[in-house]
Amino acid sequence: MLDLQFIRQHHAEITRNCRNRGVHVNVDEILDLDTQRRALIHRIESIRHRQKELQQSVRSASDNERQPLIDEGRKLKEEVQTSEQEHREVDERLHREWSRIPNLTHPDAPVGKEETDNLELRSWGQPPTFDFPAKDHLEIGQSLDLVDFDAGSRVTGSGFYFLKNDAVLLEQALIQYALRLLIKKGFTVTITPDLARDEILDGIGFSPRGDETQIYSIKDTHLSLIATAEITLGGMFRNKTLDESDLPIQLAGLSHCFRTEAGAHGRATRGLYRVHQFSKLEMFIFTTPEQSNAMLETLVSIEEELFQGLEIPYRVVDTCTGDLGGPAYRKYDLEAWMPGREGTPPERNATSGQAMGNWGEITSCSNCTDYQSRRLAIRFRSKGKKGTQLVHTLNGTAIALSRTLIALLENYQQSDGTVLIPPVLVPWMGKERIENNCLP
Numbered sequence: 001m002l003d004l005q006f007i008r009q010h011h012a013e014i015t016r017n018c019r020n021r022g023v024h025v026n027v028d029e030i031l032d033l034d035t036q037r038r039a040l041i042h043r044i045e046s047i048r049h050r051q052k053e054l055q056q057s058v059r060s061a062s063d064n065e066r067q068p069l070i071d072e073g074r075k076l077k078e079e080v081q082t083s084e085q086e087h088r089e090v091d092e093r094l095h096r097e098w099s100r101i102p103n104l105t106h107p108d109a110p111v112g113k114e115e116t117d118n119l120e121l122r123s124w125g126q127p128p129t130f131d132f133p134a135k136d137h138l139e140i141g142q143s144l145d146l147v148d149f150d151a152g153s154r155v156t157g158s159g160f161y162f163l164k165n166d167a168v169l170l171e172q173a174l175i176q177y178a179l180r181l182l183i184k185k186g187f188t189v190t191i192t193p194d195l196a197r198d199e200i201l202d203g204i205g206f207s208p209r210g211d212e213t214q215i216y217s218i219k220d221t222h223l224s225l226i227a228t229a230e231i232t233l234g235g236m237f238r239n240k241t242l243d244e245s246d247l248p249i250q251l252a253g254l255s256h257c258f259r260t261e262a263g264a265h266g267r268a269t270r271g272l273y274r275v276h277q278f279s280k281l282e283m284f285i286f287t288t289p290e291q292s293n294a295m296l297e298t299l300v301s302i303e304e305e306l307f308q309g310l311e312i313p314y315r316v317v318d319t320c321t322g323d324l325g326g327p328a329y330r331k332y333d334l335e336a337w338m339p340g341r342e343g344t345p346p347e348r349n350a351t352s353g354q355a356m357g358n359w360g361e362i363t364s365c366s367n368c369t370d371y372q373s374r375r376l377a378i379r380f381r382s383k384g385k386k387g388t389q390l391v392h393t394l395n396g397t398a399i400a401l402s403r404t405l406i407a408l409l410e411n412y413q414q415s416d417g418t419v420l421i422p423p424v425l426v427p428w429m430g431k432e433r434i435e436n437n438c439l440p
Helices: 005-008 011-021 027-060 063-098 137-143 149-155 168-186 197-205 229-236 292-309 371-376 401-413 421-428
Strands: 119-124 188-191 194-195 222-223 241-243 250-257 279-285 314-319 330-338 358-367 379-381 392-400
Touching: 005 011, 005 027, 005 292, 011 027, 027 063, 063 168, 063 222, 119 292, 137 401, 168 188, 168 279, 168 292, 168 392, 168 401, 168 421, 194 197, 197 222, 197 229, 229 250, 229 279, 229 392, 279 292, 279 401, 292 314, 292 330, 292 358, 292 392, 314 358, 330 401, 358 401, 392 401
Parallel strands: 188 250, 241 379
Antiparallel strands: 119 314, 194 222, 250 279, 279 392, 314 330, 330 358, 358 392
16 A cells, blocks of 8 residues: 555645546545544543553542542543544544555556556567367367366356366466476465465455455455465565565465456356466565566566467557556556457458457566555665665466466367467477367
8 A cells, every 4th residue: 555644745646546547535535534543543642641640649649639530540541442442443444445545657557447448568479360260268178178167167156167188287287387487587486375364365455355355255264265376475474574685586376266256247258268266377576666667577578488488479568547456556468369259359250261369368467566565564674774665566477377278279279179289388298289089
């Protein structure tokens, strides 16, 4: 979150930033609540100071003087209890509204309300052409017996699925491929817990409870299933002070991810594109403020290297203000070409030699500056300097496995119904092609 004093000093800028991001927050109300909180703290401290004075006076008071002092002490006890309750209520309201204020926005980020306002920065590769009627990943998965949504629905519910046969090997090959590259890039690789405390989710910028949450919470606990390893990796150094000499700290976390995906419907989100559970390898970096902009470029370059190695066409987009998400100062998305995906580009058919398709988000990376570290109290100390500073945090998707499977199956499909394996994955797959040899 942003510093309250900074908000007070930059009222107009904060209000304009909230408007550009489409966040409806009453900044005046937040500042008024802060004023109320400060007044209540001062009142409580004054009462307690008087209580200490009374305690001293009672010890030395005569019999006639003691009772009025005791009566005053009882009254002060009631007053401090009332004031403390008021303080808790005001503090809760303040935190709730204050935490809704988004991060500042990079001046170069495009101003817009939705993903159609995102700015394409560059692209790589050419969408494939097909001389046959191309299939989407659902048709491919059914014909090659790779995914079973019906069984997932029976066992768990809509939006869950079983990966089967070569799809399992393909997912594991993607994990190995991405892990090996991240290790070469200096990342410490981890497998993170699938659960986190609600205060960690809140610190990262996810709302763990409430009507609008996308989080699965565990009843009668303060735990929730994570939506991304960004949550667990970001929480690793909560309430810690790091040494500047140890920065940047580069972590990679493999985890399951759980999202309710409320309201996500339509052909563009069907199949594996938007599901309630998937696996993902996430990158997370703790760094100094001076390094964070450069580290964002590093993250997107790693994402590009991963998908260039897979030979999947993609484009990089600069995310607009209305699509940033609260913690992000700036965010880049990689969108892969998905031949079976519907959307805004004109549909093309097999007779023209090009399958209908569209871009689909496959990774993202964000510079969250000190927005998360302030919530989580993660600071660093510089040698020879007094005091500490808040670290800057960044996150980026290495591989979101379900969406990467979509891109691989659809881009590498062949006229005979098989799917070629990208050469970089063959060593882990042990084969060059997925064929219909798993069916009875």
